Amino acid sequence: MIRDQFNGLVINQQNLFSLLVSPSKYCQHGRENLLREHQEHLLYLQRLCRYCRTSGIRVWLQGEALPRDGKIQEKHPEYALIDNSNADEIFWKNFYQHHLYEALEKLPGIDGIIVNLPRHQPYKASWVSTLPYLYKTLRTLGKKMVLRDYMEDEAASWQLINALQVLPPDVRVSIKAVAHGYRPGFVNNPLLTQLNGRIKWIEFDMWGLEYGWTLLPCYLLEEIQGRLSWVESMAGEELEAITGRLNWEWISNSSLINSVNSVNLHGLAMFGREIFMTEKQAFHCWLTDMLEHKVGMAEVNLFHQLYICSYEWMRKTPYILGHVLHYYSQVPESYALAVKQLQLHVRKSDDYALSTLFPVNDPDAGREQFQQLVLEKERALFLAQDSRNRLYQIIHSVAMSEEKKELFKRVWERVPWYTEMFNRVARSVAMKMMIDNYGHQSGISLFALTKEINELRLLATRLSEWMDKEEQQQPHYLAMLFDPARLISLADSLADNE
CATH class of the missing domain: 1.20.58 (Methane Monooxygenase Hydroxylase; Chain G, domain 1)
Structure with a gap:
């Protein structure tokens, strides 16, 4: 991260809020172990924040706004008794203003929270009524809030737009570069043209959820450069950050770092700083790092042609x-x-x-x-x-x-x-x-x-x-x-x- 001059780290876990909070007073079964787990998570994040601060790297947390997983019900067994939207809204208001507040208060090194919108469930509170409580909690602690374009269904963009309407202008929005997951060759996300006035982040999946999980080659530098140029022309000064996925939480030990597709991350970093650098120059820089010695143009051309072919191959x-x-x-x-x-x-x-x-x-x-x-x-x-x-x-x-x-x-x-x-x-x-x-x-x-x-x-x-x-x-x-x-x-x- 330091070599490529990234200045932020996003820790993503879908049930992040469930993991961060301590168990409620109604939790008796396994309470001591849950408290130990809660303490361990906080200690890990505190150490990570200290390390990142010394390197000039900001830390963000990312997770679902309304986690309704087994962990939340283990720590808050009273949640299982909720059977209507009003009671659900009261629960989440208390959850944000007390339990989450208490956890984040112990993490002063966190810059902000990136939240995913859940799909609406019957008899449950909607994000329209609950997100303002989360926003107030974060702002009270001096932390920023980013709303993320996450859901895969066709209604996702409309739900994101509706959610932003109930939140103040300083709430950022994180938008995928490609609407339904990063598929090589697919069009840019049109949502980027529909949110004038909002500070924007753009998200690239460098790990390859839709193109081989880092196990297969897929060269994206030319495409990434084109997308960034388009985003800058559309968003202008509203573009605040570019993020890249390095792994997938459901598969361990599968990082993009040191894989053959790390070229895409390297290029993303270089284009973020120097948009007019050519795609082949960025490739040359990466290959030099990868092979750990100076590489001549004849060698660059051999590798470059190999990688260019991987893009056409993956698209077919x-x-x-x-x-x-x-x-x-x-x-x-x-x-x-x-x-x-x-x-x-x-x-x-x-x-x-x-x-x-x-x-x-x-x-x-x-x-x-x-x-x-x-x-x-x-x-x-x-x-x-x-x-x-x-x-x-x-x-x-x-x-x-x-x-x-x-x-x-x-x-x-x-x-x-x-x-x-x-x-x-x-x-x-x-x-x-x-x-x-x-x-x-x-x-x-x-x-x-x-x-x-x-x-x-x-x-x-x-x-x-x-x-x-x-x-x-x-x-x-x-x-x-x-x-x-x-x-x-x-x-x-x-x-x-x-």
């Missing part, structure tokens, strides 16, 4: 003609989920017209799209195999440590596997959609679909064998991204619907 592999096929980078575990993803999310760009995939009552268009899919997957496979071969040539011609060689090899060896996995998934799902929509006019037989389903099951077996063989060399969560059980589940759902 877990998609069907710009329509999202993956579910948080994983294979959809059912045919229904695959169809839902394909219908809900589509990339709007020059490469793909915004159109329905396999439109009902138009078998000619459907057959044409299927042929385009075949070509797209052939291209993805070529890019995967070619990039792996390029990588092997590079590591034999460019000086680097054995540790770095192994890192690059492990990452690019995953690329063909991921490609084959999604090529099989795309073909089987598309064939099923064609048969469902067009019947015998699809040109696809049930026999061909059954054969493709069997190929999915065989691939699941091969993936299991590969991961068993590589277990000691690969991160533990590789088995989640390439989960063979999801392939089997998808195959079963396709077979059930034949």
Whole structure:
């Protein structure tokens, strides 16, 4: 962080408020252990704040505004008895003004709180009535408040706008660079153009929730530079901060730092300071740091071309003609989920017209799209195999440590596997959609679909064998991204619907 001149650290935990507060007087079961846990959290954050202060780094906390998880009910068992919105509002008012106030009072080094809006639940208080209490608590302690664009559904932007209307102008708003999660090639978040007068933060997912969890290469420097330029032109002086996700709270030991995709974070930091630096200059700086020695232009060009290919590869592999096929980078575990993803999310760009995939009552268009899919997957496979071969040539011609060689090899060896996995998934799902929509006019037989389903099951077996063989060399969560059980589940759902 210091090297890249970041000046802030965000500690994110969805149930953060539940963890910070002490148990209520009604909590008797396990009270002593809960108090120890509460004290340990505060001590950790106090030490972190002291360390960051000496390095000139500000600390922010991020979590859900109304955590209704098991921890809150463990510490506040009285919450389980609440059965109407008025009682719920009273509970949260007391929670913010007393319990949270008490915890934050012991954390003077915290600059502010970033809060996520929860989805509304029946018989529960809405954020419209409760957020003003949270704001008053934070301002009393001299801390800032940031409201975050968090929810994934289509109503999220409207709910965020409505929530901001009940909060004072000094409440910041944190907006995702891409509306429904950072997917490479997708359009900028239009919400950035709708909140004039608000101080804005823009959030980039550098970890890759939607593009491979740091386990797969995806080069974003050119895209990031373009997005930042657009944001600055739209927000102007209202843009206060740029944030980047480094990990995901649900997967431990999976940091972006020192991964092959750390180039994106490095570039984000450099562009934040020098927007007119070229993308290739930023790449050169990162590669020098990564290889720990001066790198000549010939070597830079070799690596740069390898990384450029990864961007095209990622935009083609877990998609069907710009329509999202993956579910948080994983294979959809059912045919229904695959169809839902394909219908809900589509990339709007020059490469793909915004159109329905396999439109009902138009078998000619459907057959044409299927042929385009075949070509797209052939291209993805070529890019995967070619990039792996390029990588092997590079590591034999460019000086680097054995540790770095192994890192690059492990990452690019995953690329063909991921490609084959999604090529099989795309073909089987598309064939099923064609048969469902067009019947015998699809040109696809049930026999061909059954054969493709069997190929999915065989691939699941091969993936299991590969991961068993590589277990000691690969991160533990590789088995989640390439989960063979999801392939089997998808195959079963396709077979059930034949």
